[in-house]
Amino acid sequence: MKICLVNPPFLFPRRKDAVLSHCLGLRGLSSHLRSLGHEVTLVDALLLGFHHARAEAGGWLVGLPLSTLLEHVPEDVELIGVGAPFSQSARVVHELCAALKSRFPDARLVMGGIYPSAQPESALRAEVDAIVVGEGEAAFAALADGGAHGGFMGVYSPNGSHHRAFERTHLVADLDTLPAPDTDVPHFATYLDRSPRGAVGRTASVVTSRGCPFDCEFCSIHPVYGHCFRARSAGAVLAEVEHLVRGFGVRAVEIEDDNFTHDHERAASILEGFVRLRETTNHVPFTWRPPNGIRIDSLDPDLLDLVQRSGCTELVFGLEHGDPLMQDLMGKRLDLEAAFEMLALCVRSEIPKITLFYLIGYPGETKEMFESGLGYLERVRALDGPVTVSVNLAQPYPGTRLMERCRAEGYDIDPSYEDPLQRPGVMSTRTVIGVTSLDLDEAEILRRRELVVRLFGPRWKRAVKRGIPSRALPRLSAARPTSGRWKGS
Numbered sequence: 143m144k145i146c147l148v149n150p151p152f153l154f155p156r157r158k159d160a161v162l163s164h165c166l167g168l169r170g171l172s173s174h175l176r177s178l179g180h181e182v183t184l185v186d187a188l189l190l191g192f193h194h195a196r197a198e199a200g201g202w203l204v205g206l207p208l209s210t211l212l213e214h215v216p217e218d219v220e221l222i223g224v225g226a227p228f229s230q231s232a233r234v235v236h237e238l239c240a241a242l243k244s245r246f247p248d249a250r251l252v253m254g255g256i257y258p259s260a261q262p263e264s265a266l267r268a269e270v271d272a273i274v275v276g277e278g279e280a281a282f283a284a285l286a287d288g289g290a291h292g293g294f295m296g297v298y299s300p301n302g303s304h305h306r307a308f309e310r311t312h313l314v315a316d317l318d319t320l321p322a323p324d325t326d327v328p329h330f331a332t333y334l335d336r337s338p339r340g341a342v343g344r345t346a347s348v349v350t351s352r353g354c355p356f357d358c359e360f361c362s363i364h365p366v367y368g369h370c371f372r373a374r375s376a377g378a379v380l381a382e383v384e385h386l387v388r389g390f391g392v393r394a395v396e397i398e399d400d401n402f403t404h405d406h407e408r409a410a411s412i413l414e415g416f417v418r419l420r421e422t423t424n425h426v427p428f429t430w431r432p433p434n435g436i437r438i439d440s441l442d443p444d445l446l447d448l449v450q451r452s453g454c455t456e457l458v459f460g461l462e463h464g465d466p467l468m469q470d471l472m473g474k475r476l477d478l479e480a481a482f483e484m485l486a487l488c489v490r491s492e493i494p495k496i497t498l499f500y501l502i503g504y505p506g507e508t509k510e511m512f513e514s515g516l517g518y519l520e521r522v523r524a525l526d527g528p529v530t531v532s533v534n535l536a537q538p539y540p541g542t543r544l545m546e547r548c549r550a551e552g553y554d555i556d557p558s559y560e561d562p563l564q565r566p567g568v569m570s571t572r573t574v575i576g577v578t579s580l581d582l583d584e585a586e587i588l589r590r591r592e593l594v595v596r597l598f599g600p601r602w603k604r605a606v607k608r609g610i611p612s613r614a615l616p617r618l619s620a621a622r623p624t625s626g627r628w629k630g631s
């Protein structure tokens with residue numbers, strides 16, 4: 143069957159925030175479908191129209207205009223798969239589906255990705271023949287083989303009798319049965335030259351496992367993969383990485399897993415493979431990092447030693463908060479003292495850079511909890527290591543437990559979360575306050591954000607770069623609140 147997969151334009155808060163996506167989801171579907179004998183074309187509207195941006199929904203929509211995008215879809219296409227990688231993609235994806243349906247009325251049109259998985263009812267209002275809720279490979283392959291829309295778990299059509307609880311697709315039990323994401327796609331080299339995470343040099347995004355057994359209240363990966371952790375074998379991962387290194391000159395990989403180090407033994411085997419790879423590419427050393435974050439409590443001294451020797455340039459940890467009650471509220475459940483010990487060890491092990499994700503304005507955070515978290519961060523700063531904090535504003539993404547709690551407890555939720563079609567918004571953790579309450583209003587959220595930013599702000603980053611300890615930096619009490627003018631800008 144002739145299949146076309148489409149990555150939509152992306153909505154970014156500011157023009158300068160625009161980055162490419164390595165399209166791991168669609169490239170994975172592509173190689174799977176090709177292995178089954180189908181003819182596949184990938185149209186990445188973000189990549190093809192990267193220099194085309196227009197103001198929309200309080201941000202910038204980057205990618206090919208729809209009229210131009212349609213010209214890239216083969217005339218004789220029989221099945222079109224549209225990716226909807228974020229909740230905030232909703233409106234553009236609905237517009238894209240309408241344009242595709244009108245231009246290719248005879249082709250079957252299917253939408254998949256985070257948005258239809260988290261908000262299937264909303265997604266079913268699009269002009270599609272079906273949506274896929276959950277993992278895409280098996281369901282889309284069944285549709286490509288001529289399967290009926292209602293005949294596969296997790297596949298729903300707008301006029302089907304689906305008005306019951308939506309169920310996800312069956313998960314592929316053994317991820318090694320799926321081929322690695324397709325490298326035979328247009329402009330593959332451009333992906334490598336432009337990492338979505340801003341890395342310099344030939345960098346590839348890689349996924350070595352899917353899902354996470356933990357239940358963080360704010361995480362929106364569960365609508366796609368449930369709470370199950372499945373991993374590719376170390377051998378399969380290393381084969382993919384070697385292919386990227388030797389075949390495409392890749393020098394760094396960004397491991398985008400939800401919980402890369404969950405299975406110690408497997409992670410250790412992968413890192414041992416990286417150590418060997420470095421020995422054979424020492425003219426331009428191979429490096430890696432996990433920009434999506436790993437759990438601090440999934441490391442132990444032996445694994446950390448391997449992390450250090452295998453060319454890790456940055457360890458990113460999802461700390462999220464430094465107060466134990468907040469850890470419980472978020473469902474993150476890190477033992478903060480053990481985490482502190484591990485951070486100290488990371489500093490002593492001379493990991494070049496350590497980044498901690500930290501959530502600001504989390505619903506339910508009292509002043510006392512915030513202060514206690516700040517105290518923890520002060521202790522971390524006093525380690526005088528290359529530690530920085532990536533400050534994120536809490537967002538009640540659709541499909542998360544946090545969204546359910548915010549609704550139940552009467553929080554004031556940004557309208558884009560409830561109705562992404564009529565009231566679209568950028569939903570960015572960097573620039574948008576997505577949820578407030580009387581106790582935690584915008585001014586208070588900004589004040590808290592400012593205090594954390596001051597602690598690990600530009601002066602601290604410069605000091606870290608120069609390897610200078612924190613004693614030279616200002617005390618917290620010097621911080622003043624900012625105004626809210628940057629919201630949504």
Ligand code: B12
Pocket residue numbers: 152153154155161162163164165166167168170222223224225226227228229230252253254255256260274276277278279282338339349353360361362363366398399400434539540569570571572
């Ligand atoms: C890499 C990544 C990025 C990259 C690239 C994004 C991309 N999608 O390619 C960048 C850096 C750009 C990014 C940015 C952001 N991200 Co991000 N990102 C990820 C991450 C870690 C991996 C994505 C990935 O490649 N997954 C692997 C592939 C295999 O999975 P997949 O794409 O979902 O595809 C599967 C299914 O969804 C489905 N499928 C997908 N497309 C299709 C199409 C069809 C037709 C079918 C049938 C099926 C199907 O099948 C695939 C295989 O099973 C995910 C977490 C995650 N595990 O997904 C977060 C994630 C997608 N990001 C998230 C967020 C919040 C953001 C930001 C908003 C954060 C911010 N800074 O504000 C920004 C938004 C960017 C913007 N537009 O401004 C949230 C999404 C929340 C939501 N509900 O929208 C996630 C889920 C993280 C989380 N745990 O909550 N991100």
